[in-house]
Structures are given as C-alpha cells and as structure tokens.
Amino acid sequence: MSLAEVREFIELLAKENPNAQSELIYTTPYTLLVAVVLSAQATDASVNKATEKLFEIASTPQAMVALGEDGVAQYINSIGLWRAKSRNVVALSAQLIELYKGEVPGKREALEALPxxxxxxxxxxxxIAFNQSTMAVDTHIFRLGNRTGLAIGKDVLAVEKALVRRIPKDLLRDSHHWLILHGRYICKARKPECWRCPAPKICHYPDKILTP
DNA sequence: AACTCGGGGCA
DNA sequence: TGCCCAGAGTT
Structure with missing residues (x-):
C-alpha cells in the first residue's frame, strides 16, 4: 500500500465511521486510563456500562483508593478479569497519588510502570490525552495492518512503528477508532465481510470476498 | 513461548 | 454449549 493509498484508506474508514468516539468519551486522562485498563480482553460496550456507574462514584485517584478493591469490584464484576482489574485500578491510583500528585504522567516509562x-x-x-504521535496496536489493528498491507510487521511493535511512520500526522490521533471498528466489524478475524469494506481496491488481502 | 485471568457475546 | 475477546503479568 503506497503512502497515497494509506491516506485514502484511512479517510475512507473515517467516512465509514462518522460517529466513532470510543475512548474520546472519557474526558479526563485519569478516567481514560482506568477505562483502558478495564478494557483488556473485554468488549467496549460492557466496559462503558461499568465505567458509567464507577466514575459517578470515583472519577479521581483519591476517590478510587477510598472506594477500595471490593468497592471497585462491585461496579466491574460484570466484565471479565474483574479481580485483577480491581486490584490494579486501586494500586495504580495509589501510585498516581504517591508519585505524581494524583496526575496521570505523560511519559511512556511512567505509564508502563503502573500496574x-x-x-x-x-x-x-x-x-488521546497527551496528543503524542503513537498508535495503540491491539489484535484487531495488528491483523488489519498485516492483512490489508497498511502496516506489515511480525510483531505488535513493528506494526505500531509502521503505522506511526505511514499514517499522516493529521489523521494519526483519530485513526485508532476507525481502524479498530473496521477490524472488529468488517475486517474480522474469521469471515471478513469484504463486500462491506469501503476500500477493496486499496486492500492487498489476497482472499477478499467481494460478494456476501 | 506458554499460561492465567473471566464474565459476556455470539455462532 | 463452546469458543473467543479493545492485554498484561508471571513463569
């Protein structure tokens, strides 16, 4: 996929998902961070439902620590891995208070050191929160990148670097939503619905299915 | 590299 | 009813 095609591909996906919001609904760096921690191996709908109630009670690290592991668990036990996530969210919040005055750090090393x-x-x-030129590569984006030819790489880091290098800066911030929705609902792992894809001519996937 | 956490969604 | 999932940590 040429660089011109990369831009066209991304813009077509954007047009296909005009209402994509996803992480943007979380208005502070802290609620964003917690929501994404909770989202591991879970569906976005179940996480949104859980966080809506949770953040009513605790939308700051201080309130989250006060709520405690058992309290957090009450709100998130409808999503998987809730024990570990309750533990992590409270521990992470305590570390934010202890190390960063309750603020979310904008540096990779500091973030990745959090539980x-x-x-x-x-x-x-x-x-999303610090407007840096990064790309979050999950299973959907990894598959879509390699399958379509948008970003080829043998591991997640390689695909991430390819995406950051190839996606135009002005599209980088929002492209995560478009890519992940496309991967989830159209460019699916099994039975991709290529006839719904807005960019079959750009895609390099050799096994395209152009009719239902 | 393989294993674990886990309730819910979906075929 | 079984398989899989908007990952991360441990072994």
Missing amino acids: GVGRKTANVVLN
Whole structure:
C-alpha cells in the first residue's frame, strides 16, 4: 500500500465511521486510563456500562483508593478479569497519588510502570490525552495492518512503528477508532465481510470476498 | 513461548 | 454449549 493509498484508506474508514468516539468519551486522562485498563480482553460496550456507574462514584485517584478493591469490584464484576482489574485500578491510583500528585504522567516509562498498564494502554493515553504521535496496536489493528498491507510487521511493535511512520500526522490521533471498528466489524478475524469494506481496491488481502 | 485471568457475546 | 475477546503479568 503506497503512502497515497494509506491516506485514502484511512479517510475512507473515517467516512465509514462518522460517529466513532470510543475512548474520546472519557474526558479526563485519569478516567481514560482506568477505562483502558478495564478494557483488556473485554468488549467496549460492557466496559462503558461499568465505567458509567464507577466514575459517578470515583472519577479521581483519591476517590478510587477510598472506594477500595471490593468497592471497585462491585461496579466491574460484570466484565471479565474483574479481580485483577480491581486490584490494579486501586494500586495504580495509589501510585498516581504517591508519585505524581494524583496526575496521570505523560511519559511512556511512567505509564508502563503502573500496574495493569502495558504498551497498548500507554499508547492510548499518550495519543488521546497527551496528543503524542503513537498508535495503540491491539489484535484487531495488528491483523488489519498485516492483512490489508497498511502496516506489515511480525510483531505488535513493528506494526505500531509502521503505522506511526505511514499514517499522516493529521489523521494519526483519530485513526485508532476507525481502524479498530473496521477490524472488529468488517475486517474480522474469521469471515471478513469484504463486500462491506469501503476500500477493496486499496486492500492487498489476497482472499477478499467481494460478494456476501 | 506458554499460561492465567473471566464474565459476556455470539455462532 | 463452546469458543473467543479493545492485554498484561508471571513463569
């Protein structure tokens, strides 16, 4: 996929998902960070439902620590991995208070040192909350990148670097939403619905299915 | 590299 | 009813 095609591809996906919001609904760096920690191996709808109630009670690290692990668990036990996530969210909040005066740090090393925060989560926060040129690569984006030819790489880091290098800066911040929605609902792992894809001519996937 | 956490969504 | 998931940590 040429660089001109990369831009066209991204713009077509953007047009396809005009209402993409996803992480943007979380208005502070802290609620964004917690929401993304909770989102691991879970669906966005279940996380949004849980965080809506949770953030009513605790939208700051101080309130989260006061709520405690058992309190947090009450709000998030409808999503998977809730024990570990409750533990991580409270521990992470305590560290924010102790090390960063309750603020979310804008540096990768600091973010990834927090419990429950890995490279993908750090990249979402850096991109959305701190407007840095990063890309959060999950399973959907990894598959879509390699399949379509948008970003070829043998591991997540390689795909991330390719995306940051190739996606135009003005599109980088929002492209995460468009890519992940496209990967989730159209460019699916099994039975991709290529006939719904707005960019079959640009895609390099050799096994395209152009009719239902 | 393999294993674990985990309730819910979906075929 | 079984398989898989908007990852991260441990072994």
